[in-house]
Amino acid sequence: MAANSGEGTTEPEGGPTRHIPVLLKEVVEALQPGQGKVILDGTFGAGGYTSALLSAGANVIALDRDPTAIAAGQPMVAAHGGRLSLIHSQFSQLTDHAPEGGLDGVVLDIGVSSMQIDEADRGFSFQKNGPLDMRMSASGVSAADVVNNAKVGDLIRIFGLLGEEKQASRIARAIEKKRLLEPFTTTRALANLIESVNPRKAKDKIHPATRVFQALRVFVNDELGELAEALFAAERALKPGGRLVVVTFHSLEDRIVKQFFSDRSGKASGSRHLPMVEAKPAIFDPIGKSMIVASEEEAQFNPRARSAKLRAGLRTEAASRAPDMSIFDLPNLASLAKMGA
Numbered sequence: 001m002a003a004n005s006g007e008g009t010t011e012p013e014g015g016p017t018r019h020i021p022v023l024l025k026e027v028v029e030a031l032q033p034g035q036g037k038v039i040l041d042g043t044f045g046a047g048g049y050t051s052a053l054l055s056a057g058a059n060v061i062a063l064d065r066d067p068t069a070i071a072a073g074q075p076m077v078a079a080h081g082g083r084l085s086l087i088h089s090q091f092s093q094l095t096d097h098a099p100e101g102g103l104d105g106v107v108l109d110i111g112v113s114s115m116q117i118d119e120a121d122r123g124f125s126f127q128k129n130g131p132l133d134m135r136m137s138a139s140g141v142s143a144a145d146v147v148n149n150a151k152v153g154d155l156i157r158i159f160g161l162l163g164e165e166k167q168a169s170r171i172a173r174a175i176e177k178k179r180l181l182e183p184f185t186t187t188r189a190l191a192n193l194i195e196s197v198n199p200r201k202a203k204d205k206i207h208p209a210t211r212v213f214q215a216l217r218v219f220v221n222d223e224l225g226e227l228a229e230a231l232f233a234a235e236r237a238l239k240p241g242g243r244l245v246v247v248t249f250h251s252l253e254d255r256i257v258k259q260f261f262s263d264r265s266g267k268a269s270g271s272r273h274l275p276m277v278e279a280k281p282a283i284f285d286p287i288g289k290s291m292i293v294a295s296e297e298e299a300q301f302n303p304r305a306r307s308a309k310l311r312a313g314l315r316t317e318a319a320s321r322a323p324d325m326s327i328f329d330l331p332n333l334a335s336l337a338k339m340g341a
Contacts, residue, residue: 021048022109022305023247026292030245030312031105033058039105040098040237042091042230044069047076049107054080058104061097063089065137065221090137092229095237102239109247110227129188134217143216147190148183152176161331162224162252163215167198171212187213214250224330227253231260232323235283238315243287245312254291254309256328261286261313263327283320284313 021027027049033039035057041050044062046069053060062084064070070088077086087097091108132144146158152172159168174197175184184190191209198208218224234244248254266282294305 020302020304021046021052022302022308023292023294023298023310024048024052026310027107027109027245027247028052028056030287030310031107031243033105037104038099039107040094040103041107042094042234043107043109044073044086045109047073049109050084051076053107054083059083061085061087061103063087063091063094063097065090067137090226092226092233094230095233098237103234103237103242104239105243105245106234106238107245107247108227108230108234110223110249110253129186132184132187132190134213134220136221141220143220144184146216146220147175148179157331158219159212159215161215162218163211163213164251165211165215167208170197218252224252224256227256228260228325228328228330229323231257232320235264235315235320240315240317242315243312244284244315245287245310247308247310249304249307249309252331254311256330257311258291259328261311263324264313264321266318280321281318282316283318285316287312287314 031039031053033053033056037058039053039058039060041053041060041062044050044064047062050060050062050073060083062073064073064086065088067088070086073086077084085097089097094106132142132147134143135141147155150158152175155172155175156168159165159171165171171194174193175190178184178193184193190212191207194209194212195207200208231244231246238244246257248257261284264283265286266280290311292310294302294308299306
């Protein structure tokens with residue numbers, strides 16, 4: 001996964017958008033790369049963050065679950081004389097690739113890259129017609145599998161919980177009716193069906209299909225589960241004084257990151273209805289503001305930065321704790337059946 005998950009304002013007929021790393025200056029400042037430091041970029045994408053970190057003197061271990069990104073990044077590997085390792089891996093597995101002495105920094109840029117959005121054959125967007133795919137790793141269950149095979153109740157939950165789509169029920173039932181006549185195979189077919197059920201109003205800034213496409217992408221790639229696992233992995237892989245920097249693009253992602261840093265802050269928790277929970281040693285101290293957003297200038301220059309939020313923490317000397325998924329307010333989709341082609 002890589003940056004820039006928002007595809008909100010560009011119409012289907014719009015042309016490709018050059019990949020621009022979001023909040024680059026702020027990410028570099030939070031990471032404080034320097035000579036000899038080892039930083040892991042968990043979402044290599046087009047290499048925007050990695051390039052800046054290398055320029056600052058750091059050595060970089062970069063991961064990406066997308067084989068296309070790994071192939072495209074080989075010239076950058078060759079150009080940096082052993083200072084860049086580029087590995088095909090999900091970022092939830094980052095501890096497998098960290099050096100024995102620990103990492104000085106980890107950066108995670110959550111979402112789908114503009115490269116993936118702009119490539120019609122990846123099926124991430126309705127901006128160009130392509131196969132209804134959305135798989136970042138190019139394997140496993142596709143968006144078409146979900147749309148054509150999922151029970152209508154499961155579609156409602158996916159669209160409502162992962163896309164926060166208010167018309168989830170109407171859209172899911174329309175899909176169920178349409179797929180009986182012909183299965184969905186293209187992004188345009190699905191987008192047109194959604195727009196027929198939920199027409200675009202003049203005041204709307206985003207296409208009616210945006211939230212459903214987001215939901216399918218998040219579900220197909222288990223993005224929320226991957227993010228949660230990656231945060232715990234970063235906790236284990238960072239050395240004391242190491243820095244964790246996370247950029248998110250929608251509320252579900254940001255909520256997970258916020259809950260993680262809150263739980264690892266060492267503050268006691270409780271409410272007037274429940275007894276206070278004993279404080280535990282802080283595993284991360286905050287870096288700068290609790291949340292950073294893009295400047296107005298960046299948002300105008302790069303529309304995909306408008307929804308970006310950055311949170312960062314400094315790893316303390318405290319021992320890491322066992323992963324506990326209960327600290328996250330994750331949508332409960334555990335009962336959904338596996339959907340084969």
